[in-house]
Amino acid sequence: MMTEAPARLLIVDDDLDVLSAHARFLRVEGFEVSVASDATSAIGRLSEEAFDLMITDLKMPGSDGLELTQWVRESLPDLPIFLISGMATMPEVVGAMRLGAVDFLEKPVDPEALVDKIRAILATHHASPLGRLPRVGVQAQPLTDRVRAFEKHLLEQALQDSGGSVKETMKRLGLSRRTLNEKMARLGVRRSDS
Amino acid sequence: MMTEAPARLLIVDDDLDVLSAHARFLRVEGFEVSVASDATSAIGRLSEEAFDLMITDLKMPGSDGLELTQWVRESLPDLPIFLISGMATMPEVVGAMRLGAVDFLEKPVDPEALVDKIRAILATHHASPLGRLPRVGVQAQPLTDRVRAFEKHLLEQALQDSGGSVKETMKRLGLSRRTLNEKMARLGVRRSDS
DNA sequence: CTAAACTCGGCAAGAACTTGCCGATTGGGG
DNA sequence: CCCCAATCGGCAAGTTCTTGCCGAGTTTAG
Numbered sequence: 001m002m003t004e005a006p007a008r009l010l011i012v013d014d015d016l017d018v019l020s021a022h023a024r025f026l027r028v029e030g031f032e033v034s035v036a037s038d039a040t041s042a043i044g045r046l047s048e049e050a051f052d053l054m055i056t057d058l059k060m061p062g063s064d065g066l067e068l069t070q071w072v073r074e075s076l077p078d079l080p081i082f083l084i085s086g087m088a089t090m091p092e093v094v095g096a097m098r099l100g101a102v103d104f105l106e107k108p109v110d111p112e113a114l115v116d117k118i119r120a121i122l123a124t125h126h127a128s129p130l131g132r133l134p135r136v137g138v139q140a141q142p143l144t145d146r147v148r149a150f151e152k153h154l155l156e157q158a159l160q161d162s163g164g165s166v167k168e169t170m171k172r173l174g175l176s177r178r179t180l181n182e183k184m185a186r187l188g189v190r191r192s193d194s
Numbered sequence: 195m196m197t198e199a200p201a202r203l204l205i206v207d208d209d210l211d212v213l214s215a216h217a218r219f220l221r222v223e224g225f226e227v228s229v230a231s232d233a234t235s236a237i238g239r240l241s242e243e244a245f246d247l248m249i250t251d252l253k254m255p256g257s258d259g260l261e262l263t264q265w266v267r268e269s270l271p272d273l274p275i276f277l278i279s280g281m282a283t284m285p286e287v288v289g290a291m292r293l294g295a296v297d298f299l300e301k302p303v304d305p306e307a308l309v310d311k312i313r314a315i316l317a318t319h320h321a322s323p324l325g326r327l328p329r330v331g332v333q334a335q336p337l338t339d340r341v342r343a344f345e346k347h348l349l350e351q352a353l354q355d356s357g358g359s360v361k362e363t364m365k366r367l368g369l370s371r372r373t374l375n376e377k378m379a380r381l382g383v384r385r386s387d388s
Numbered sequence: 389c390t391a392a393a394c395t396c397g398g399c400a401a402g403a404a405c406t407t408g409c410c411g412a413t414t415g416g417g418g
Numbered sequence: 419c420c421c422c423a424a425t426c427g428g429c430a431a432g433t434t435c436t437t438g439c440c441g442a443g444t445t446t447a448g
Contacts, residue, residue, distance in 0.1 A: 090287060094298045097291030104288045142368035143348055143377075150344045154337055161260065161289025166395065172261075174336035178437050181396065186435090191395095360425065372407050375426065380405090385425095 006032040007122050008049070012042040012056035012068065013084075022055075025111045031118070039068040046072065051079060052122055055114075058085035058092060066095060073100045080121050084109055120153030152187040155180075164191045200226040201316050202243070206236040206250035206262065207278075216249075219305045225312070233262040240266065245273060246316060249308075252279035252290065260290060267294040274315050278303055346381040349374075358385045 009031050013019040016037060023033045034049070036042035038060060046054070054072060058065035069081055083096045086107030093104055102121055105114065123146055154173070162168035170180045184190070203225050207213040210231060217227045228243070230236035232254060240248070248266060252259035263275055277290050280301035287298050296315055299308065349367075356362035364374045378384070 088284070090282070090298065090300055093284060093287050094291060097288060098296070104284065106284060143345070143352070144368070146348055147341060147345050151337070151341050154340060157289075157292075158337075160285040161292065163283050163286045163289075167393090168260075172264075174338070176437055177395080178397090178439095179435085182436075185397085361423095370407055371425085372409095372427090373405085376406075379427085 006030055007052040007118070008032045008034065009118070010034050010036065010042065010045055010051045010054045012036045012039070012054065012060070012065070014038060014057060014060040018057075022109075022111070022114075026115070026118075029115050039064065039071075042068055043071060046076060046079075053080050053082065053118060055082040055084060055118075058083050058088055058096065066092070066099065069096060069099045069101055082114075082117070082121075116152070116156065119149055120156060123149040123153060148187065151183070152189060155183060155187060155189045159184075159189065159191060166191065200224055201246040201312070202226045202228070203312070204228045204230065204236065204239055204245045204248045206230045206233070206248065206254070206259070208232060208251060208254040212251075216303070216305070216308075220309070220312075223309050233259070233265075236262055237265060240270060240273075247274050247276065247312060249276040249278060249312075252277050252282060252286065260286075260293065263290060263293045263295055276308075276311070276315075342381065345377070346383060349377060349381060349383045353378075353383065353385060360385065 009026060011019060011022055011026070011033060012035070013022070014037050019035050019037060023035050026033050034045055034051070036045050039056075042054070042056065045051075056065045056068055065083055065085070069083065072079055072081055080102040081100065082103050082105060083101045084105045084107060085092070088096075088104070088106065096104055103117060105117070155169075158169050158172050159166075162172060166177065166180060170177050173180065175183070203220060205213060205216055205220070205227060206229070207216070208231055213229050213231060217229050220227050228239055228245070230239050233250075236248070236250065239245075250259045250262055259277055259279070263277065266273055266275055271294075274296040275294065276297050276299060277295045278299045278301060279286075282290075282298070282300065290298055297311055299311070349363075352366050353360075353363050356366055360371065360374060364371050367374065369377070
């Protein structure tokens, strides 16, 4: 369980049901969540407040997720972006990643998986040399937890990059099959067959 | 048609028919084309000659396109890479892009479109020497090394935030004094008295 | 249906890490 | 000079992690 200063998330989605559902769930998980239902208001929010992560739907009426991503990349280079979309075409995904999205999730989004990814990204980002946000006084957090989160993130990412193949992942990470399995079990990483 | 120095392309594909077909077509289009039928020989080529662009199949026997991409990203950061694949899953595409591929094409590849993309990439690349630097986690080496590096970073950061005080740092990281000392020694972290 | 390729997880020996206990060192104050 | 505070590192018992060996489901291609 984490007790550090809550991370601030901005969720953007034109589907209000999805939006509020995600927002509610993430708040329960301890994040500080702001929402926006379109790119314009999202940009408004981003302009007046600092966020640790933005999660946006790719397909929205008007200015869409890609444009929003682009705007963010130019204006807030350090803000990690998660793109979410159902029925995304390959070119769209490619474009999104090229624009600098950190990850791409397909609808429907598994809340648990989303939370894991969020935590993982925040863990790496906080540690990265970019420490852009003013840090609060005593934000002590066990080293082991942070390292664990990071390791978990690496595992998930490698696994995903390998298309879910354990064999491929172990080569990529330089681990023996057995060790990889152990770590996955220990850290609660599952192969998400896509 | 201009007469500038022809761009040098390296095409990697295990399917020799596809390989030669593409090579032939691209040569007709005025590119200087080299080919390789597997990752190993591709690396060989890349090691001995300079290229402007590499086009590789994602799925190949043995060391696959992802590994090749990874190798290139580490060794030749500026070389743009096109990945080609049929039946690629979303996570694979995301992973490939995250590894730094410039574009991702689906088989069967339309030669005309390919040429367009090649020209476009070469143009932009020549124009902006940096391409896109801000990429996220490029998969590098063994998991353990990366985790170690991360932990070291956290230690250094915490130590610095504590003004070099070990006592303060141990509280902050939730470690016993002895453990902290051990880690510092193991990871080669020293107190930089400021 | 069978063979081959992948994956999993139990088990156990060995390696690596954690941590309390002790004594030693270094700098200030008193 | 002595005492206190902050650090270090040796030692050793206790834990946790790594990894090879084995046997067992699952999938996939023939």
